[in-house]
Amino acid sequence: MSRFLNHKLQDLEPYTPGEQPKGIDGLLKLNTNESPFAPSVHVRHVLNAFNKDDLRLYPDPTCNDFLTALANTFDVKQTQVTAGNGSDELLAFAFAAFCENGAAFADITYGFYKVFAQLYGVNAQKVPLKDDFSIDVSDYKDIKGTIFVANPNAPTGIALGLNDIKELLCQDENRLVVVDEAYVDFGAESAVLLLKEFDNLLVIGTFSKSRSLAGARLGYAIASQHIIEDLNKIKYSFNPYSINKLSLLIGEATLKDGDYLKSCAEKIIVARENTVRALSQLGFTFTDSSANFLFAQPPAAISAQDYYEKLRQNNILVRYFDAPRINNYVRITVGKASAMERLVEVTGQILGELQ
Ligand SMILES: *Cc1c(COP(=O)(O)O)cnc(C)c1O
Numbered sequence: 001m002s003r004f005l006n007h008k009l010q011d012l013e014p015y016t017p018g019e020q021p022k023g024i025d026g027l028l029k030l031n032t033n034e035s036p037f038a039p040s041v042h043v044r045h046v047l048n049a050f051n052k053d054d055l056r057l058y059p060d061p062t063c064n065d066f067l068t069a070l071a072n073t074f075d076v077k078q079t080q081v082t083a084g085n086g087s088d089e090l091l092a093f094a095f096a097a098f099c100e101n102g103a104a105f106a107d108i109t110y111g112f113y114k115v116f117a118q119l120y121g122v123n124a125q126k127v128p129l130k131d132d133f134s135i136d137v138s139d140y141k142d143i144k145g146t147i148f149v150a151n152p153n154a155p156t157g158i159a160l161g162l163n164d165i166k167e168l169l170c171q172d173e174n175r176l177v178v179v180d181e182a183y184v185d186f187g188a189e190s191a192v193l194l195l196k197e198f199d200n201l202l203v204i205g206t207f208s209k210s211r212s213l214a215g216a217r218l219g220y221a222i223a224s225q226h227i228i229e230d231l232n233k234i235k236y237s238f239n240p241y242s243i244n245k246l247s248l249l250i251g252e253a254t255l256k257d258g259d260y261l262k263s264c265a266e267k268i269i270v271a272r273e274n275t276v277r278a279l280s281q282l283g284f285t286f287t288d289s290s291a292n293f294l295f296a297q298p299p300a301a302i303s304a305q306d307y308y309e310k311l312r313q314n315n316i317l318v319r320y321f322d323a324p325r326i327n328n329y330v331r332i333t334v335g336k337a338s339a340m341e342r343l344v345e346v347t348g349q350i351l352g353e354l355q
Helices: 041-049 052-056 065-075 086-098 111-117 162-171 191-196 225-236 245-255 259-281 304-313 339-353
Strands: 083-084 103-106 123-125 146-150 177-180 201-206 219-223 293-297 328-334
Touching: 041 245, 041 304, 065 083, 065 177, 065 245, 083 086, 086 111, 086 146, 086 162, 086 201, 086 219, 086 225, 103 111, 111 123, 146 162, 162 177, 191 201, 191 219, 201 328, 219 225, 259 339, 304 328, 304 339
Parallel strands: 103 123, 103 146, 146 177, 177 201
Antiparallel strands: 083 219, 201 219, 293 328
C-alpha cells in the first residue's frame, strides 16, 4: 500500500475472481460459470465484416442499436434499458446511486455486493439465509436499504419465485429491489414482467453466462425510465464509452439468435440434472440449482477442500470458498455432457482411492 491511498480504502477487500489459467492443456475449467458453447454464429459474421479502421472512432455512448435490439427482446421501451461493461459495472452504479439508506443482501450471495458496498461507503446489512440456503422474504420486511437479490442465487443456485420477488416489492414501495438475473436463463423466471406493475424494481442481466460472451464484457439494466436515467447519469459521470464498439455489435447480433441461446441453456440444464443423478449415487448432496452450476457437498469420506484439491490434481478446476457456512461445498460449473462425464469419472476414482 502506498502512502497516497485514501484511508477510507485501506480496508477495502477486493473481489477474488476465479482463476483464469493460461495454456494448461487438457484442463477442464468448471470454475467461473462461463458457457462451454461458442457464441452465436452471428458474432463471427459481425466480427468478420467489421472494418478495423472504425476503431479510430469512439463507440456510440448511447448504445442505440444495441439497446433497440435489447428493448425489443424484452418487450420494454428503449427508455427502460441501459447497458454496462459487464453487469458488474451496472451493479456498481446501483450501489453508487441508490443506497443512501444502505443496502441489504443475503449472507451467502454474490461476493461483489459486499465489495461495492465497501467501495462506495454504503452501510450493508447481511440477512442470513435459512439453514437450507433458501431466502425467507419476510426477513426483509422492515429493511429500509436497497435490497440486492441474485436470482438464482450464487453460489447456491437456488431460485426465488416471482411471487417472492413481488412480496419484496410490495413490502415497501419506497424501497428499491435490485434483482441480479445473471443465471435466470437456466431455470428461473425473469422479474422483467413485474416492471409493468412496480417502479421500485431494477433488473440487471449479463451476456457473460447464457449468451456465451463473458470475454466481451456486456451487461444490461431494465427498469423504469427514471431509474435508467439515474444509472445513465452515473455512467456519463464515469465513462460514457464504457462499452466498446465490438461488444455493442456482437451483443446486438447475439440477440438475433434467441433459439440458439435457448438450445444451449437447455443442454446445460440436461447436463446439470444428469450430473446431479450421477454424483448423488456417489454420495454427494446438492442444493436445488436453477443455474449453470451445482453447489455440491461431497460425501463424509472427503472434505470439500480435499475434493477441490484432488480435482485440481486431475486437471479439473472447480470453485471452493473458504467461508463460513459454505466451506463444505464446492461450486461446479456445468459444462458440456462430455466434460461432466469426465468429472463424474474422476470423482469416482478419487473416492475409490480413499478406501
Ligand atoms: C457472473 C455474475 C455477474 C456478472 O457478471 P458480468 O460478467 O460482469 O456481467 C453478476 N452477478 C452474478 C450473481 C454473477 O454470478
